[in-house]
Amino acid sequence: MTLYGQAIISGVLIGGLYAMMSLGVSLSWGVLKIINLAYFSFILLAGYGSYELAATQGWDPFVTVVAVVPVAVVAGALLQLFFEKVNIGEFESLLVTFGLFIMFESVASSVWSADFRRIPSTANPYASSSLKIGGFAFATPQLSAFITAIVVGLLVKFLLDRTYFGKAVRALAQDREMARAFGVDHRRVAVLLAGLASATAAIAGVFIAMSQALFPGLAVEWFGIVFPVVILGGLGSTLGALGAGVTIGVVAAVASVTWGPSYAPLATFVILIATLLFRPEGLFTRKASV
Amino acid sequence: MTRSSRSQFPKGLILLVAFAMIAAACGSSTTDTTAGATPDTTAAAGTPDTTAASSTPDTTAAAAPSGDPIVIGSTLALTGFLAPTAAIHKVAGDLFVKQLNDNGGLLGRQVEWVVLDDESVPDTAASLYERLITEDGVDAIIGPYGTGTITAAMQVAERYGYVMPQHTGSLTYTYGYDCQFPSWPAGRNPNVTNSELLYDALESTGTPPASIAFVINQFPGTMYVAYGQPDTDEGGAVSIAEDRGYNVVLDINYPSNTTDWGPIAAQVRDADPDFLFLGALGVDGPNLIAAMDALDYQVPGMFLQWPAPGPMLGAGDSADGAMSVTAFEPHPPFTDDPGYAAIAQAFSDAATAAGLPYTAFETQASASWAAWQILVAGIEGAGSLDQAAACDYLLNNTIDTVFGPVDFDPEQNNYYGDLSYIKQIQDGDWVVVWPANGAPDGVSVQYSPEG
Numbered sequence: 001m002t003l004y005g006q007a008i009i010s011g012v013l014i015g016g017l018y019a020m021m022s023l024g025v026s027l028s029w030g031v032l033k034i035i036n037l038a039y040f041s042f043i044l045l046a047g048y049g050s051y052e053l054a055a056t057q058g059w060d061p062f063v064t065v066v067a068v069v070p071v072a073v074v075a076g077a078l079l080q081l082f083f084e085k086v087n088i089g090e091f092e093s094l095l096v097t098f099g100l101f102i103m104f105e106s107v108a109s110s111v112w113s114a115d116f117r118r119i120p121s122t123a124n125p126y127a128s129s130s131l132k133i134g135g136f137a138f139a140t141p142q143l144s145a146f147i148t149a150i151v152v153g154l155l156v157k158f159l160l161d162r163t164y165f166g167k168a169v170r171a172l173a174q175d176r177e178m179a180r181a182f183g184v185d186h187r188r189v190a191v192l193l194a195g196l197a198s199a200t201a202a203i204a205g206v207f208i209a210m211s212q213a214l215f216p217g218l219a220v221e222w223f224g225i226v227f228p229v230v231i232l233g234g235l236g237s238t239l240g241a242l243g244a245g246v247t248i249g250v251v252a253a254v255a256s257v258t259w260g261p262s263y264a265p266l267a268t269f270v271i272l273i274a275t276l277l278f279r280p281e282g283l284f285t286r287k288a289s290v
Numbered sequence: 291m292t293r294s295s296r297s298q299f300p301k302g303l304i305l306l307v308a309f310a311m312i313a314a315a316c317g318s319s320t321t322d323t324t325a326g327a328t329p330d331t332t333a334a335a336g337t338p339d340t341t342a343a344s345s346t347p348d349t350t351a352a353a354a355p356s357g358d359p360i361v362i363g364s365t366l367a368l369t370g371f372l373a374p375t376a377a378i379h380k381v382a383g384d385l386f387v388k389q390l391n392d393n394g395g396l397l398g399r400q401v402e403w404v405v406l407d408d409e410s411v412p413d414t415a416a417s418l419y420e421r422l423i424t425e426d427g428v429d430a431i432i433g434p435y436g437t438g439t440i441t442a443a444m445q446v447a448e449r450y451g452y453v454m455p456q457h458t459g460s461l462t463y464t465y466g467y468d469c470q471f472p473s474w475p476a477g478r479n480p481n482v483t484n485s486e487l488l489y490d491a492l493e494s495t496g497t498p499p500a501s502i503a504f505v506i507n508q509f510p511g512t513m514y515v516a517y518g519q520p521d522t523d524e525g526g527a528v529s530i531a532e533d534r535g536y537n538v539v540l541d542i543n544y545p546s547n548t549t550d551w552g553p554i555a556a557q558v559r560d561a562d563p564d565f566l567f568l569g570a571l572g573v574d575g576p577n578l579i580a581a582m583d584a585l586d587y588q589v590p591g592m593f594l595q596w597p598a599p600g601p602m603l604g605a606g607d608s609a610d611g612a613m614s615v616t617a618f619e620p621h622p623p624f625t626d627d628p629g630y631a632a633i634a635q636a637f638s639d640a641a642t643a644a645g646l647p648y649t650a651f652e653t654q655a656s657a658s659w660a661a662w663q664i665l666v667a668g669i670e671g672a673g674s675l676d677q678a679a680a681c682d683y684l685l686n687n688t689i690d691t692v693f694g695p696v697d698f699d700p701e702q703n704n705y706y707g708d709l710s711y712i713k714q715i716q717d718g719d720w721v722v723v724w725p726a727n728g729a730p731d732g733v734s735v736q737y738s739p740e741g
Contacts (some may be wrong), residue, residue: 003560006585010552105369113645114373116573116598121606128583128606139552139584211580212549213573213601215374217410221547249550256553261544262508264553 002135003257009136011253016146017211017247019153020204021222022229022241024076024197027156030236031173032190033090034083037097039201040219040226041104042072046205047214048112052120054209061124061210062144069202076198077191084187101219108216118213126210141211147206148240152200155179156238159196169193173236224265228272243284247271303399316464351395355395359402360675362387362665363428365418365443366435370410371546374572374598375654376435377646379457382403382658383432385633390662396669408434412442415741419446429675432665433470435690437461437511440587444470453680455664457657463519471668473660474653475693477615479706481518481526484615484710488527488593489534491613491712491724492565495737497593500562502531503540505554506569512595513543516569527567539563545569555581558589559610566740573598575612576605590741599720600648609715611736616713617693618656619722622730630692633659652720660691 049244103111160166255267367376405552408415433456440459447454519525625631634651641649671683
């Protein structure tokens with residue numbers, strides 16, 4: 001039981017990290033109808049930024065978030081402004097952001113080389129630390145990501161449900177032209193939402209830098225995590241992303257200890273395929289998202 | 291509502307630019323290494339006499355190369371998941387070619403190394419080698435980095451009869467091409483010899499482990515070392531451990547892209563082995579160590595198959611005593627040869643200039659160096675660029691490499707025996723500990739089941 005309990009805890013916590021990684025893509029795709037692969041690059045580059053500040057400048061890894069998030073917000077907002085200027089559609093966004101994704105990988109390789117970069121343990125005491133409760137361990141980076149995912153998810157949900165900005169976002173998601181007709185400034189709302197989504201990506205990047213090594217090709221490995229989370233959680237659903245992340249994390253962890261770690265991806269994709277077949281709107285949403 | 295024509299033009303332009311970006315980024319990159327991007331390494335100590343087991347051909351009074359350059363083609367994983375380690379091979383190859391050219395070139399001609407990006411994809415590597423040979427008409431080739439790409443490229447080399455030195459192919463039993471020459475000195479049967487070497491090292495302490503846990507990356511090479519060749523009784527690390535009386539308390543495999551190490555760490559903790567055999571690649575080691583540390587659990591000892599050595603040194607106190615396999619380390623007795631000491635320093639300088647975080651001239655870099663030595667020896671021995679003549683020369687002569695003199699054995703897929711050593715993290719750095727002839731004075735295996 002201890003083994004299963006610890007594995008489930010590990011799965012729940014890493015589900016929070018998965019949710020943080022997926023939130024930006026989910027919001028962008030669900031609301032703005034932009035499949036923004038550049039968010040994967042934002043996660044990676046934020047991770048590199050955190051690495052640089054922690055490993056070479058001696059910043060506490062948690063504190064690096066105050067530097068990388070504002071940069072990501074501005075970058076995401078500018079990118080969205082560009083998309084708005086050229087009136088980019090869903091398919092075109094996939095193509096353009098894939099090009100940006102490749103470009104950013106080259107940038108990362110040029111600046112930090114293709115080799116692994118890991119914040120050394122002397123600068124990152126959190127990688128190996130954990131909170132112990134009742135004989136179970138809650139690894140610090142993953143626990144922090146999980147708590148942050150809950151807080152951010154609730155904040156974003158509050159923003160979307162209880163503020164004028166949120167109403168505007170939901171209106172645009174439901175019917176862009178009608179929302180415009182009622183005076184919603186689509187461009188301004190989209191830019192602000194993109195900045196918010198980029199901030200979540202940057203936060204995820206900080207937690208990733210805290211828990212694993214970085215290399216330029218790392219971001220492509222997240223496709224197999226983020227897209228299942230986005231689909232299972234429902235496009236544009238913030239708490240759905242958290243629920244989906246936790247579901248995937250737990251399913252993979254239980255499969256790992258039951259049949260072996262090699263079965264974890266199989267279990268994850270069985271869930272994904274079943275969802276697509278029987279509940280394509282996602283496990284955690286009603287028919288309409290956001 | 292129709293979109294205005296004014297918004298169509300910039301969108302179309304954006305799409306065109308996007309296609310161009312993707313095509314440029316996904317398309318193969320070429321690098322002319324004769325540009326000398328690496329630091330000047332023409333110090334005399336770096337180019338010793340080849341009558342010793344030394345670095346580059348004896349050219350102490352060499353004339354400057356002249357005539358058309360000899361073009362040597364290859365791919366490397368300049369992008370993709372293999373890129374971190376391929377970067378080491380790029381630096382090593384650039385340095386070798388520069389030193390070769392600074393010392394008279396090859397057959398009196400300058401050498402140009404054309405490197406294309408196979409993006410860590412075997413199919414891409416195969417098509418690029420096809421292009422290098424049939425369209426670009428390169429004079430010779432050298433293998434890429436990584437088992438998958440090497441295996442794919444070898445088919446092309448065999449089809450066109452090109453000599454192919456290769457440094458990192460791990461599926462040794464599949465390499466039946468007569469003119470492929472492996473430089474990684476793990477021998478034809480690393481599944482047996484690697485394991486025996488490790489267990490010998492552990493038993494040399496007088497306090498070997500009673501129980502071993504096996505956690506194996508599903509990468510074909512690590513699976514081969516752990517379990518042996520499929521559909522044979524050869525066995526590997528797991529079965530040999532059982533044969534030698536060790537109690538195997540855990541035997542699990544994990545996907546290469548594992549992100550959640552918590553469940554694996556929990557399984558290891560519950561198995562509570564005296565020793566952990568981690569069939570690891572890249573940064574699997576630090577990831578698992580961190581996950582085990584989070585559980586307040588440390589194994590008394592561990593072995594990692596093919597880790598990225600740098601990140602292990604930054605993995606904290608729990609990584610102390612971790613072992614791996616190596617063929618060359620930049621310390622005595624390997625650097626007793628002043629030529630190789632100079633090469634090690636030159637590589638370190640070049641790797642630093644290239645921005646690599648770990649700059650030691652160790653296994654990967656030395657295997658790359660040896661592959662180049664093999665290629666050069668074959669061409670020089672043949673006295674021409676004739677591939678059949680070069681292949682024949684390599685098969686029938688002793689070749690000096692950074693690992694010592696080697697004789698390729700066609701009965702063993704041209705492998706020349708296991709010249710590996712066990713290295714261990716001691717006092718914050720990697721050092722060879724076994725066999726004793728590879729260890730510095732006073733250094734030996736440190737292991738106890740009590741930790």
